[in-house]
Amino acid sequence: PPITVSTSDDELQQMISDVPAEIDNLQFPCHSQVVERCVIFVTEASGEYELINRIRGIAEKNQIWRSYLGMGYHNCCVPHTIMRNIFENPGWTTQYTPYQPEVAQGRLEGLLNYQTMVAELTGLEVANASLLDEGTAAAEALSLCFRHNKRRRMLVSHKLHPQTISVVETRLSSLGLAVDVVDVFEADFSNRDIAGILFQYPDTEGNVLDFSEISEKAHSHGTLVCCATDLLSLTLLRPPSEFGADIAVGTSQRLGVPLGYGGPHAGFFACNQSLVRLMPGRMIGVTRDAAGRDGYRLALQTREQHIRRDKATSNICTAQALLANMSAMFAVYHGPQGLKDISTRVHNLTL
Structure with missing residues (x-):
């Protein structure tokens, strides 16, 4: 189950009905092209194992370099x-x-x-x-x-x-x-x-x-x-x-x-x-x-x-x-x- 408590469909409809405006009018200040560009395409949900492997794959693209910056910051081993x-x-x-x-x-x-x-x-x-x-x-x-x-x-x-x-x-x-x-x-x-x-x-x-x-x-x-x-x-x-x-x-x-x-x-x-x-x-x-x-x-x-x-x-x-x-x-x-x-x-x- 999700950690956060999301809004139910009934609660969403109640909020929409309480707003004295049509839902389309609420988007009126935004240009239609902007609204179209802001559409987010979300893939299907992944399990924890798949998600961790995906993150590890992205992390492997990082190049680890030794820092000589100093100036009060020095790496150390944490017991x-x-x-x-x-x-x-x-x-x-x-x-x-x-x-x-x-x-x-x-x-x-x-x-x-x-x-x-x-x-x-x-x-x-x-x-x-x-x-x-x-x-x-x-x-x-x-x-x-x-x-x-x-x-x-x-x-x-x-x-x-x-x-x-x-x-x-x-x-x-x-x-x-x-x-x-x-x-x-x-x-x-x-x-x-x-x-x-x-x-x-x-x-x-x-x-x-x-x-x-x-x-x-x-x-x-x-x-x-x-x-x-x-x-x-x-x-x-x-x-x-x-x-x-x-x-x-x-x-x-x-x-x-x-x-x-x-x-x-x-x-x-x-x-x-x-x-x-x-x-x-x-x-x-x-x-x-x-x-x-x-x-x-x-x-x-x-x-x-x-x-x-x-x-x-x-x-x-x-x-x-x-x-x-x-x-x-x-x-x-x-x-x-x-x-x-x-x-x-x-x-x-x-x-």
């Missing part, structure tokens, strides 16, 4: 246990923001693992439970810089991923903020009018540079430092916190999430404890229930849109919870040494 038990499990795929923690302890614990993983890899003190993607996270980082020091000018590295630059320019223009795309090593902070600076580590061309001097110069003039980075590379590289980054953003796609033709992928956001009240997105915290047992719940919700409305830290309060949980479970599945082994293999294949 079957994660694919089967999380990605294809309706108990995970249909989830929504766990406002009722009593029935969402498993999901909340998974998101807490995600936050812990991001915080440890970036070296920063707190992380949220994910954002929409890397571009959104970068725009949120610079918006936080504006809320922090009220300066209206931002510096963005020209070696940032191009889609990130586009999102940042679009989002910040609506706030009336100026975005200058520059070589960050030539940045001038002496006017003390720059709210934040954002650079990529490794950059969009794969270069790994030391930003310690830039961070020191920025901090001396009251500018916050934001770093867009790659979590897998941080298993081998210095964390952004060690060269003075106040905020780290990026995507966790390559930690067990398929490319999906460019999305969706979970963005991450981490920062220093002093900025936590300005941080966007959901945060998972640990608490105790009435019986004294450890439990998990949404924390610091007074920052968010459903509580503070126009005074919220962001009007984007969505978390990519399913994909963040996949990345968290990917890290748990492989463990610290396993992630380092994957990162080392990627590095060796790049040389």
Whole structure:
């Protein structure tokens, strides 16, 4: 039987009789030649087996090429246990923001693992439970810089991923903020009018540079430092916190999430404890229930849109919870040494 409930003949006749016009007159605005060209000839219905074979025959005409596009998108292997038990499990795929923690302890614990993983890899003190993607996270980082020091000018590295630059320019223009795309090593902070600076580590061309001097110069003039980075590379590289980054953003796609033709992928956001009240997105915290047992719940919700409305830290309060949980479970599945082994293999294949 069909999945959808179609209109019966009696219901169709009832609708036609209720319309105060002849059925031919309803087509009057359309030219007769247009109506004739729009006639669709539908073949006889096919069974599931025949239809699948037909689709496979069409799919075999595709030519599979290796993608070298990069720019934050990297293919990866999804462990079957994660694919089967999380990605294809309706108990995970249909989830929504766990406002009722009593029935969402498993999901909340998974998101807490995600936050812990991001915080440890970036070296920063707190992380949220994910954002929409890397571009959104970068725009949120610079918006936080504006809320922090009220300066209206931002510096963005020209070696940032191009889609990130586009999102940042679009989002910040609506706030009336100026975005200058520059070589960050030539940045001038002496006017003390720059709210934040954002650079990529490794950059969009794969270069790994030391930003310690830039961070020191920025901090001396009251500018916050934001770093867009790659979590897998941080298993081998210095964390952004060690060269003075106040905020780290990026995507966790390559930690067990398929490319999906460019999305969706979970963005991450981490920062220093002093900025936590300005941080966007959901945060998972640990608490105790009435019986004294450890439990998990949404924390610091007074920052968010459903509580503070126009005074919220962001009007984007969505978390990519399913994909963040996949990345968290990917890290748990492989463990610290396993992630380092994957990162080392990627590095060796790049040389």
